[in-house]
Amino acid sequence: MTVLEVENLKKIYRPRFGGNQVQALSKVTFSVEEGEYVAIMGESGSGKTTLLNMLAALDKPTEGEVYLDGKPLSAIREKDLSKFRRDHLGFVFQDFNLLDTFNLKDNILLPLVLQGVDYRKMNVRMMPIVKELGIAGLLEKYPYEVSGGQKQRAAVARALITDPRLILADEPTGALDSKSTDELLGVFERINQSGQTILMVTHSVKAASKAGRVLFIKDGEVFHQVYKGEQTDEQFYQNISATLTMLATGGERQ
Ligand SMILES: Nc1ncnc2c1ncn2[C@@H]1O[C@H](COP(=O)(O)OP(=O)(O)OP(=O)(O)O)[C@@H](O)[C@H]1O
Numbered sequence: 001m002t003v004l005e006v007e008n009l010k011k012i013y014r015p016r017f018g019g020n021q022v023q024a025l026s027k028v029t030f031s032v033e034e035g036e037y038v039a040i041m042g043e044s045g046s047g048k049t050t051l052l053n054m055l056a057a058l059d060k061p062t063e064g065e066v067y068l069d070g071k072p073l074s075a076i077r078e079k080d081l082s083k084f085r086r087d088h089l090g091f092v093f094q095d096f097n098l099l100d101t102f103n104l105k106d107n108i109l110l111p112l113v114l115q116g117v118d119y120r121k122m123n124v125r126m127m128p129i130v131k132e133l134g135i136a137g138l139l140e141k142y143p144y145e146v147s148g149g150q151k152q153r154a155a156v157a158r159a160l161i162t163d164p165r166l167i168l169a170d171e172p173t174g175a176l177d178s179k180s181t182d183e184l185l186g187v188f189e190r191i192n193q194s195g196q197t198i199l200m201v202t203h204s205v206k207a208a209s210k211a212g213r214v215l216f217i218k219d220g221e222v223f224h225q226v227y228k229g230e231q232t233d234e235q236f237y238q239n240i241s242a243t244l245t246m247l248a249t250g251g252e253r254q
Contacts, residue, residue: 002070003166003197004032004055009064010220011050024050026220028064032166032199037192039208040201041244042217048201051217052170055199056089057081069165086111090159090167094174096151098143104154105139111162129157133187149180156187160196167191169200173207185210205244209237218247 009028014021024047032038042048053059055066057073066073068088076084091097098107108130112122130136133153143151152172159167172188173181181204189210192198200211208214210233216224226243228236 001034002031003034003036003068004199005067005070006030006051006055007065007067009051009054009066010062011047011054011059012062023220025054025061028217028220028222030215030222030225032197034197035192035195036213037188037198037211038200039211039214040199040217041203041208041214041240042223043248046217047220048217049170052168052201056085056091056168058085086114087162088165090162090164092152092155092159092167092169092172094171096143096148096155096175098151098155098158100143103140103142104135104146104150104157107143107154108139108157108161111158115162125161126157129160132190133157147180148176149183152176152180152184153187156184156191160191165197167196167198167200169198169202171202172200173202173204181206205237205240208240209233214240214243216243216247223247 007029009025010023011025012021012023028047028051040048040051050059054061057066057076060074098104099110102110105126108126109122112125117125127136130139133156135150135153135157138146138150138154143154146154169188173184176184185207188198188200200207202208211228213225213227215222224243224247226239231239
């Protein structure tokens with residue numbers, strides 16, 4: 001089953017006060033099947049954040065459409081957008097986006113509080129997730145009392161708590177040291193193996209090599225994609241590196 005369908009997405013930023021307009025996306029088309037783990041790579045300025053913003057319905061495309069479970073995002077009324085995001089998407093950001101005045105537990109439960117879920121049900125939902133992520137003992141701590149890796153695991157728990165159709169991750173390992181990066185990538189692999197669909201924007205070849213497929217964005221389009229298939233992480237890593245070199249040196253589209 002197709003979870004996400006992106007059709008001929010185009011985004012032109014038009015400056016309000018003169019200046020040149022920027023075409024950030026020209027014609028992006030791809031889809032993501034249920035249970036897939038897809039990474040998106042591309043040079044700085046290639047349009048990755050722009051794309052993620054469209055997928056999250058945080059910004060509107062100039063042309064084209066994004067469908068989640070077959071439903072066009074453009075059909076969602078403005079006032080229903082935050083509820084839509086809360087109910088169907090999970091977000092993981094580079095800088096965690098935890099609330100400093102809430103402990104980890106309240107950060108993780110926040111989406112359920114906003115959904116009006118019964119308090120007892122919240123705990124039932126949360127405990128298996130935080131145990132799996134290894135942060136069950138840190139729930140009373142505040143973000144400034146835990147490490148970057150632990151903060152990011154709390155952010156993943158918050159993303160998972162609503163059982164979203166799709167996790168959108170923007171450079172999730174960008175602020176982590178190598179040990180925490182490995183741990184977080186392990187978490188992503190496990191949640192993907194348990195069926196969670198993940199779309200991750202990353203500059204890290206290591207992170208991308210854990211995904212099942214990597215899309216390369218260049219000049220506002222999906223320029224190329226590679227599937228992991230039977231390759232080991234190491235083989236896929238080499239394959240991704242070679243593709244990035246090919247893109248950077250202006251290689252031919254395949
Ligand atoms: N709000 C905006 N207004 C005008 N131009 C923008 C806006 N946001 C992004 N751009 C431009 O659109 C292009 C794509 O930017 P985007 O941030 O999507 O790239 P990116 O691939 O995410 O880059 P990075 O890897 O550095 O985060 C760039 O030329 C950028 O300057």
